[in-house]
Amino acid sequence: MAAGDVVLGENQYGKAECRLVRIDRETPGAPGGRHRITDLTVTGQLRGDFAACHTDGDNSQVVATDTQKNTLYAFARDGVGAPEELLLRLAEHFTTGFPWVSGGRWEARQHAWERLEVDGAPHDHSFVRGGRETRTALVQRDGDDVFVLAGLRDLTVLKSTGSEFGGFPRDRYTTLPETDDRILATDVTAWWRYAELPSGPGGFDATYAAVRDLLLATFADLHSLALQQTIFAMGKAVLEAFPGIAEVRLSCPNNHHFLVDLEPFGLDNPGEVFVASDRPYGLIQATVQREGEAREPRAWATVAGFA
Ligand SMILES: O=c1[nH]c(=O)c2[nH]c(=O)[nH]c2[nH]1
Numbered sequence: 384m385a386a387g388d389v390v391l392g393e394n395q396y397g398k399a400e401c402r403l404v405r406i407d408r409e410t411p412g413a414p415g416g417r418h419r420i421t422d423l424t425v426t427g428q429l430r431g432d433f434a435a436c437h438t439d440g441d442n443s444q445v446v447a448t449d450t451q452k453n454t455l456y457a458f459a460r461d462g463v464g465a466p467e468e469l470l471l472r473l474a475e476h477f478t479t480g481f482p483w484v485s486g487g488r489w490e491a492r493q494h495a496w497e498r499l500e501v502d503g504a505p506h507d508h509s510f511v512r513g514g515r516e517t518r519t520a521l522v523q524r525d526g527d528d529v530f531v532l533a534g535l536r537d538l539t540v541l542k543s544t545g546s547e548f549g550g551f552p553r554d555r556y557t558t559l560p561e562t563d564d565r566i567l568a569t570d571v572t573a574w575w576r577y578a579e580l581p582s583g584p585g586g587f588d589a590t591y592a593a594v595r596d597l598l599l600a601t602f603a604d605l606h607s608l609a610l611q612q613t614i615f616a617m618g619k620a621v622l623e624a625f626p627g628i629a630e631v632r633l634s635c636p637n638n639h640h641f642l643v644d645l646e647p648f649g650l651d652n653p654g655e656v657f658v659a660s661d662r663p664y665g666l667i668q669a670t671v672q673r674e675g676e677a678r679e680p681r682a683w684a685t686v687a688g689f690a
Contacts, residue, residue: 391437395488396445397428398452405463418508421463422494425470427451429477430525431484444483451477465587466491467531467580470522478524486524492536493518515539518591519574533591534574534632540599541568541638546607564654566640567607571633573598573617578676579627594621594628610637610667618671630672637665 384390403423409416429451435441454476455469463469470489477484495513499506516539521532549561573594581590601620607613618631640657 391434394433394437395428395430396433396448397426397487398448398455399426399428401425401427401452401455403455403459403463405459407462414508416507420496420510422496423463423466423469424492424494425455425489426491427455427473427477427487427489429484429487431481431486433483444481446477446481446484465591466493466518466520467522467533467587470520471529471531474522474524474529478526485526486528488521488523490521491519493520520587521574531577531580532574533577533587533594534572535591535595535598536570536572538571538573538595538598539569540571540602541566542603542607545603545605546613548609550608566657567610567613568638568640568659569610569635570638571598571602571617571635573631573633575621575625575628575631577627578629581627590625590627594625597621597624610635610665611669614667614669615671618669622671622673629676630670632668632670634666634668637667639664 401424403421403425405421407419407421408414409418429446431444433444435443436445455473458469458472458476470491473489474487478486495516495518496510497513499509499511501509515537517536519532519534519536521530521534523530523532543566544564546565546567547561547563548559548565549563551557551559551561575594581587583589585592597620598617601617602613605613605616614633614635618633621628621631639660641660642652642654643656643658645652645656
């Protein structure tokens with residue numbers, strides 16, 4: 384190989400956005416009783432030695448994306464569990480089952496279904512889509528190195544006071560007035576990386592629920608001087624509560640709500656009438672980490688919401 388020769392760089396391949404729905408029945412195989420639904424979109428990608436395929440069309444080491452997809456559905460026959468658990472099973476299967484597969488990246492989005500209520504009673508087998516919010520999970524494996532990320536996206540929140548923004552520098556292009564009372568609204572995308580996998584009761588599911596509660600409580604309770612301050616506080620609360628979580632990344636649009644000027648109509652506007660503007664929006668992103676413990680695996684740099 385000489386300098387300047389064309390060579391294959393980083394590559395990965397797999398089946399993207401496999402839609403998987405599993406129904407857990409109270410009595411397996413029978414329609415009656417209480418059902419539970421798990422609704423996932425799964426993307427898996429293998430990494431390893433696939434050079435011969437790229438350069439010569441030699442498919443002898445190419446585990447077909449169709450096979451990868453079939454493996455997902457076959458694994459779901461035994462139960463799905465937490466999305467992180469399913470992804471860890473897939474990572475183990477492909478990484479240890481094919482000598483030339485060194486690892487890969489498996490990502491899941493879990494779509495929320497809430498149990499439907501009829502006449503005040505929870506229905507056994509009918510569900511209603513629970514908003515846009517999505518739970519996310521990502522496993523990246525490189526040999527024996529396994530990274531497990533969990534997260535959520537599109538968790539839409541708004542507080543109608545308890546937020547201000549002032550003290551910023553002013554130059555000839557600055558028109559934004561300072562405010563000591565504004566609406567703060569955002570769609571939270573958050574990822575957290577497990578240094579230790581949850582082992583207590585409830586495992587990944589319980590930690591997910593607790594982290595989500597903590598993110599929401601911090602958003603609500605902190606008197607915000609900037610969205611930057613709010614998202615740092617959200618990440619910090621998670622790290623302080625969960626020693627097994629190594630770092631948290633947050634990506635939050637500032638969904639601006641501007642007070643409408645009603646003066647032309649001879650009306651005042653004492654903080655009551657706003658226009659919700661969908662774009663442009665501020666985009667505030669931060670990593671909150673423990674001193675000296677930051678790591679930057681490849682998947683971590685490319686999780687949704689971050690370039
Ligand atoms: O919370 C905010 N952070 C900013 O950086 C910013 N910039 C801006 O115009 N409004 C806001 N709000």
